[in-house]
Amino acid sequence: MKTFEEKWTAWLDGQLSGRELSEFEASLPDKAAAEAEKADARKLGALLKRELGATALTNEEFFSHQLRERIIREFGGPSAEREARASTWWTIPRLLWTGTASLAVFLIFTVIVIRDKNPAEESQYLTQILNARVDPVVSPNGTVSMFEVKQDRVTVLWTEGLQSLPADYAAK
């Protein structure tokens, strides 16, 4: 069962017919005023269709270009400024490179420090005596011993029992 408003809308749109049309028109209190209102509604509809209907673009690309230009003019400028303000030297690639370089430097210095402080390899930094001997004929009681003084980084070959010589042998 349609309400009066529904029937009214359908009547304005010309969608009532037959018995339903005659019954609705009979129910109208002032048919002349209703007919005038219907005519006004049709005029308004025609006007809206004419004025608001989609107009065919003669040059779509030009229109799109103009639209983009306008968007850039209105929104692009400030956005670019914001980007310029926000951007710094620390871009992502630079951050990565800086991190890699820092890691490399850290590893190099770590290796150097570990090598310097490793007691097992300390002898590499001191002179080593591989062997030593005194002539048994010249110095039958001669002995040799060796020691490393790590503090002064000096290696000493210590001999005992060598033949003592007169002071003349100190001559240049």
Added chain:
Amino acid sequence: MVRSLAFLISFVSLIAGAASPSQGAETVWSGLVIAENVAQPQPISPELTRIEGALKKFFGYNQFQVIGQSQKTLKTGQEDWLATSKFFGLHVDAQGETRAGYVLNLKLYKEKELLLETDAKLNKHSPLVIKGPQVGSGQLLLVLVVE
């Protein structure tokens, strides 16, 4: 990006190069030294300055006088040389270079008489001191230093 990579490689190479031991030509100073206790000690030779404290501590003398010396620049690590005084001769025969220094054969002669022979790996940062015979009131020392 490429420039950054090149910079990084150069930087790391520079650091690594500085960290690794140098393999260039080195000069070895060899000296025959008489250590004595005297009332007025003479200034020590510049070559011995860096080990002056150690010499005094180990041997207990206050003067170290160079009576013979030799400076040899090693290029191949296979050179040999002689440091002599009037009566002593120290023959040094370099038998190769290692990462840390040189392998040396040392012979101490008194005139033509061999007193002492030793083989040593002389480190570039570590002097070698050999206690020789007693001479008068002093002591003959043999010192080798990579300069």
